Amino acid sequence: MNPVARRLLRNPLGLVAAAVLAAVVLAVLLAPLLSPQDPNVSNLRDSFAGPAGGHPLGFDSAGRDVLSRLLHGGRNTLGGAVLALAVALVIGVPSGLVAGYRGGRFDVAAGWVVNLVMSLPAMVVLLASRAILGPTVWALMIVLGVLIAPSFFRLVRGTVAGVRNELYVDAARVSGLRDTRIIARHVLIVVRAPIIIQTALVAGLAIGLQAGLEFLGIGSGSTPTWGAMLNEAFTNIERAPTMILWPGLALGLTSASLVLLASALRDALEDRTTPPPRRRPRTTTPTPSPTPGATPSTTPGAGVADAEGDQADVPSVSSPDGSDDRAGLLSVRGLKVSYAMADGTSKQVVHGVDLDVREGEIVGLVGESGSGKTQTAFSILGILPEGGHVSGGSVTVDGREIAGLTEREHRALRGNVIAYVPQEPMSNLDPSFTIGAQLMEPMRYKLGLSRAEARRRAVDLLRQVEITDPERVMASHPHQISGGMAQRVLIAGAISCDPKLLIADEPTTALDVMVQAEVLALLRRLQKERDLGVLLVTHNLGVVADACDRVAVMREGRIVETGTAEKILQSPGDPYTRTLLDAVLDQAPTRRPWQPAKETT
Known part of the structure; x- marks a missing residue:
């Protein structure tokens, strides 16, 4: 079993939250099988009737089956929340990764747009969108996803900006990996824990906002949702107070399970206390005896003994600087390195360096x-740091010019x-x-x-x-x-x-x-x-x-x-x-x- 899954199963709170959330989602997905009645079919003779055969939760004010509306309404409520969350993740996470890792103009422009969107009152925008787009739940959820995307952007950008200068990220760059691969492998893993927590919070927020809009009567009255059921229950609370229990319980259990499961999953992912791997029997490789007569050199710069005990060869010297007839692998001529300063000037830190490696x-x-x-x-x-550049000279490696x-x-x-x-x-x-x-x-x-x-x-x-x-x-x-x-x-x-x-x-x-x-x-x-x-x-x-x-x-x-x-x-x-x-x-x-x-x- 995967170590993360094992750690998650050992967390009782996370295990209970996962079980509750799985039960809610499974019941919603199997709504046609668990409650085959049409959620919009009404019979006024059954108004406010209690539980009966095939109707374990009774009927609402219009004589509609409460269980059927609860399960089918969960499809619309959870589906709308997933849509809003998907839009927020697709917009906020990639843009935050690029802005935090690359910086520059994109970071500035994205930051300006994010500040603008966050300054807008969400409820007013949703009400205006409802007037323009109509009472369709899905359209409102897309707008909501755009409004909450800045929360993911700011979270991811701040985390990535703090990790992009880590030495292991530089090591991955030097090994030749593409930026997209580095971001996906070394950077995204750092932000996964806060993203998981933020996803749970945003999902709960999307569910709550959608239910609030439906409770206020802004959504489509013909579509069963948990918010619409709350609206109806509140209207008839004096006559049938138990009607408010079922949609309220569904909303509360779902939101609480999301947060608890996200916290447990974050802990399981970030836990480093796994037991060390079993040690395998060591196999020793016999070390060859030193070559007879070989003695360590005492001359500085003459090299050290290699693993076999032989003296490492030193190139023959044919000129005062130690050059020989072998091919030049690295040739640096007149190298100059400069950095751009805040006042628009440039400061040179390397001045005309000549260097050879064969x-x-x-x-x-x-x-x-x-x-x-x-x-x-x-x-x-x-891999010069930001602001640095080769301002002059030539660098050739294996005969190829690489400066510039x-x-x-x-x-x-x-x-x-x-x-x-x-x-x-x-x-x-x-x-x-x-x-x-x-x-x-x-x-x-x-x-x-x-x-x-x-x-x-x-x-x-x-x-x-x-x-x-x-x-x-x-x-x-x-x-x-x-x-x-x-x-x-x-x-x-x-x-x-x-x-x-x-x-x-x-x-x-x-x-x-x-x-x-x-x-x-x-x-x-x-x-x-x-x-x-x-x-x-x-x-x-x-x-x-x-x-x-x-x-x-x-x-x-x-x-x-x-x-x-x-x-x-x-x-x-x-x-x-x-x-x-x-x-x-x-x-x-x-x-x-x-x-x-x-x-x-």
Whole structure:
């Protein structure tokens, strides 16, 4: 059974509400079978008569069967409410999603229209609509749906605007998913709980308003509805006071059941306290012995030992900046990034950056916070924040110019040409989905794999990034795994569609020292096995020494020095680079252990 259904069944209040609502709806749908009498057939001789054979609720003032009018009237009342709710959902939810996610002119225009509609008095509009369109219930319900659509718009827009800048939404964009797919999968799930509650409230409001209009005699008098029955019962309350009981009970039970069921369903959907999946027996893979004679390198920038114990290859250097004869995978020339300011001016934050990454090498982009490293990386990925744009220069990836591409063209490159490993691994995983679901989605979209094929590939990728129990991790949610494991999952996701260029933005910042070393060794091994070009954005010179072949040092939006990792770390040429090296505390003397001060007498 579905976990949501199990949690819902364990909620006694929700279970009772669902049973009552199901009974009401079923009775209304089966009205012709439960009460075959025509609800409009009257016999004045039976006026106000009590229960009789085949007429368990008796007759009204016109001699019409009360049960038949109650059941058939429920069809009209509930059907009108469903119509109004459908109109409100179709108008309010999609427009709120687009306005909250995209913003811009559509958001402004939609907000203006919503404020205008909400300023209109609903009852006056309904009365005017009745005068123009006639007393038809369905027409009035369509108008009511338009009037209550702004409540869904404002709810959805506010929720989406608060989640669109979450890191897991950015991670989905970088994986190459379309905006519509991101909205449907990662954004809509965030607003589902408030939408469920709002739907129940609006449905109750639609039922109440419709009954109120019929009670006032505004609706069609010939059509049986619960509101019309209330009107008649109130008119004859002194003679037959029990007539008001049945439509009032139907209205009250339906509205209360809707709200209670919506609350229980919201709790069931948002509950994350499911028991962890059963652990499968772990299978250990024997680690091959290191190659005889292989010793770790002590030269900064010479690389780290890979998973088999062999020393990772370092490209041969034929020029001072470490260039060689291999093909240029990434070439950045004269890159400028600017942001539009509120006063109409533009501020440049990256000034003429030149950068190269070749196949099979790791290039470190180093600098202090605010130096422009991430802005450069985001320019290559085409995911600059709102207001940012490439204002000059050229960016080519695998021989193709990508500066100035549209979002759709950039999206086609992400995942299978350019991939991204972000920092803060836990924030880049959607808490609403399992690890397996998040790994499989880009592969199904970008590579066209079936669910079974994507699952097999995801399990294999988790093994490649040295996760020993991939089946358990596939079934886990992000909060059930550690930060180091989450970073390995992100690396697995980045290489899942076989990219050529991998951009890693501070991939070890949020990890402890031991896990940092493991992640760097993993990146180096994957880069060697797949011949990846890697741009490693970092401020940590220890990471540069462990992983990078070449280094570009960045300061205030400019590249101030480039060269091999060995040259930059051992004999830097720029004063800023020397300042960065002087700030490293690795060579500082060890502090003496703390000892309590001796008491003096």
